[in-house]
Amino acid sequence: MPLTIGDLGKATNTKVETVRYYERIGLLPKPSRSTGNYRTYGATELGRLSFIRRARDLGFSLDQVRALLGLSDDGTCDCAGIDRIANEHLREVDRKLADLTALRRELKAVIDSCDGGTVAECRIIEALGPTIDG
Template identity: 60%
Template sequence: MNREILTIGHLARQTGTKVETIRFYEKNGLLPEPSRTDGNYRAYEQEHLDRLSFIRRARDLGFSLDQVRTLLMLADDRSQSCAAVDAVARERRNEVERKISDLIALKGELDRIIDRCECGIVADCRIIESLSTAGS
């Protein structure tokens, strides 16, 4: 039962988050408003730190803030089925898979136009040509 009070700077250092970002999460309803000290400083407790860590890990996995908000809501309701959690995670995985195949296609395109370049002058540049004309 750790009831030490943490400043926003502590949270920032312990999670590798900028102070402004923590305030941003609060303003956007991801992190609950903590109580304040006499000097109006935010006074955080362990649960805030846990929640912030959760947010940061989810963000590192590329979940959008909206998805994180959903995950937090779901996580708070401990007795609910975790099917909804699973759905959010699978949705995120789909997004990542789609992005990967998009980027692989893109890289193919770039390979193709870069390979054609013989590095003469711009007038003969195959890269410029590829960008200037449609299709192939």
């Protein structure tokens, strides 16, 4: 029972356009076609797309996904290579978390500076403005 692109999309929570996009950039192989020129998919493609989506959900870039798929396609399961990509990504995530945390703290400070009452001057605007010592 071959799947249409719509079926595949539903099964993997992916928009049809995105499936075609993945095909275009070479993440998914060109599928076989029905008599009416419809793309037809099977369990293999379903697995591959699930893999891609899961990796994307975990924040891997498409390039990283491509690399993971390449290593995974290797008969030899290059666990070290995969571990390297995953850990690299983890470090990236940690950097982003740190950045975002710092940003939040600063943003909060700016907002709180305005909290004091109904002064005529807006402290947020002031806080966002150019620094005096520039």
